[in-house]
Amino acid sequence: MIGDKKVLFSGMQATGNLTLGNYLGALKNWISLSDEYECFYSVVDMHSITVRQNPAELRKRARALLTLYIAAGLDPKKNCIYYQSHVSGHAELAWILNCFTYMGELNRMTQFKDKSAKHADNINAGLFTYPVLMAADILLYQADVVPVGIDQMQHLELTRDVAQRFNHIYGNVFTVPEAYIGKVGAKIMSLQEPAKKMSKSDENPNASIYLMDEPDVIMRKCKRAVTDSEAQILYRKEQPGVKNLIDIYSACTGKTPDEVVKEFDGRGYGDFKVAVGEAVVSVLKPLQDEVERLNQDKAYIDGIIKENAEKANYYAMKTLRKVQKKVGFPERVR
Ligand code: TRP
Numbered sequence: 001m002i003g004d005k006k007v008l009f010s011g012m013q014a015t016g017n018l019t020l021g022n023y024l025g026a027l028k029n030w031i032s033l034s035d036e037y038e039c040f041y042s043v044v045d046m047h048s049i050t051v052r053q054n055p056a057e058l059r060k061r062a063r064a065l066l067t068l069y070i071a072a073g074l075d076p077k078k079n080c081i082y083y084q085s086h087v088s089g090h091a092e093l094a095w096i097l098n099c100f101t102y103m104g105e106l107n108r109m110t111q112f113k114d115k116s117a118k119h120a121d122n123i124n125a126g127l128f129t130y131p132v133l134m135a136a137d138i139l140l141y142q143a144d145v146v147p148v149g150i151d152q153m154q155h156l157e158l159t160r161d162v163a164q165r166f167n168h169i170y171g172n173v174f175t176v177p178e179a180y181i182g183k184v185g186a187k188i189m190s191l192q193e194p195a196k197k198m199s200k201s202d203e204n205p206n207a208s209i210y211l212m213d214e215p216d217v218i219m220r221k222c223k224r225a226v227t228d229s230e231a232q233i234l235y236r237k238e239q240p241g242v243k244n245l246i247d248i249y250s251a252c253t254g255k256t257p258d259e260v261v262k263e264f265d266g267r268g269y270g271d272f273k274v275a276v277g278e279a280v281v282s283v284l285k286p287l288q289d290e291v292e293r294l295n296q297d298k299a300y301i302d303g304i305i306k307e308n309a310e311k312a313n314y315y316a317m318k319t320l321r322k323v324q325k326k327v328g329f330p331e332r333v334r
Contacts, residue, residue: 001144002315008037008180009143011044011084011134014061015053018068020209020280021188021198023287024251026147027072029185034078040141040312041069044084046091047133050126051119064291067301068211071290076304084137086309089316094129094136096323100166101132105158111151135159138177140316145180153179170326174319186251191225194240212288215281222277223270233264233272242269245276252279 001007010030018027033039043062062083070076084090106112106128116123126133134155138146139162148156156179163174190196192207202208206224213221227241235246235257246260249272255263264272294301325331 001142002038005036005038006144007040007141007175008033008145008147009040009042009138009141009177010147011042011047011137012065013048014043014045014058014065015048015051016200017210017212018065019188019198019200020211020248020284022200023072023211023284024188024248025185027069027074029183030147031073033182034075037145039074039079040143041074041079041081042084042137042312043082044134044137046084047130050124050130051115052122063301066305067291067294068287070301070304071287071294076308080308080311082305082308082312086305087140087312087316089140089313089320090133090136093140093316093320093323094133096327097132097136097139097162097166098129101129101135101158101162105161106131109154109158111155131155131158132162135162139163139174140319141312142175142315142319143177144175146177147180147182166323173323173326186247188248188251189240189244191221191241191244194226194244209280209284211284212291213284215285218280218284219274219277222273222280225273225276227269227273231269233261233267233269235261242272245272249276249279252276252283 030039030041043066045058045062048058048062066081066083069079069081074081109131112128112130115127119127131154134152135158138156138159146156146159156177160176160178163176167173167176188198190198190202190204190207191209192202192204196202196207198208200208200210206221209218209221222245225241225245227245228239230239230242232239233242233246235243237243246257249255249260250257253260264275
């Protein structure tokens with residue numbers, strides 16, 4: 001708890017461009033969370049270097065991601081949006097937690113298996129202990145809840161196990177975090193294979209709408225979206241492509257799927273796709289303009305970065321000092 005609020009922590013990688021699915025399914029729904037939770041959103045650049053990065057590119061993407069979160073409406077005075085690498089406590093706690101995590105546990109992590117298969121030429125120790133750094137992120141802020149996708153669930157389970165193990169030995173040091181199950185946003189599927197989730201790592205550029213796509217690119221992708229030969233706009237699982245477009249239109253306009261079906265009764269797919277494209281542009285264009293405006297205001301963003309790193313550091317150090325004392329490190333002479 002911080003004050004009378006529970007703590008929410010989430011980390012995001014600055015690799016790959018965020019998609020409309022990330023925005024409508026997650027980000028957009030996080031804006032009101034700061035009323036209820038003390039929220040920390042960390043751009044996890046230390047996690048990113050577990051695979052080889054171009055330094056200039058990583059720096060650029062990390063800043064773009066941080067700016068995008070602010071542009072999307074996360075108030076940086078109410079939400080602590082910061083770079084992981086600016087708070088040394090993450091690395092320090094990760095080391096300690098490494099000594100409380102078993103090789104066997106890390107060996108079972110499916111993401112490690114997947115990533116080591118994908119990057120067979122660079123199976124480094126950081127890739128192996130990635131989940132421990134993630135546990136440190138979460139436990140450092142005594143987070144109560146963590147909004148994670150299904151792919152990160154195993155890492156959250158490990159975090160809970162490590163926290164409980166530590167608490168069992170040293171008393172109640174860590175809050176044991178839970179997955180945040182809140183209002184879920186729309187689940188947006190690929191425009192090309194509507195059985196698959198829209199993904200930032202999809203190899204087909206027409207499958208995903210990226211948040212920074214130009215309006216004409218958005219229109220083109222919507223027009224090319226895969227539908228079917230039923231020639232009717234109905235919201236049902238037998239027409240996954242059309243259903244996905246209805247979901248997108250609905251999330252962008254605030255109308256219910258039923259209302260959308262009524263609105264387009266008797267119209268063709270061509271018309272509908274244009275309307276979907278326009279609805280997406282009407283949501284993304286203001287977001288892009290705000291990113292543009294923030295990019296012009298370097299001093300403002302720099303100030304936010306500094307302030308929020310200090311805030312994060314304050315809470316991180318509180319936990320870290322406690323943990324260091326518990327494990328037997330000598331007290332600092334002031
Ligand atoms: N591993 C997460 C991902 O790839 C990112 C992440 C790092 C994270 N630390 C975290 C997510 C802490 C939640 C909490 O998506």
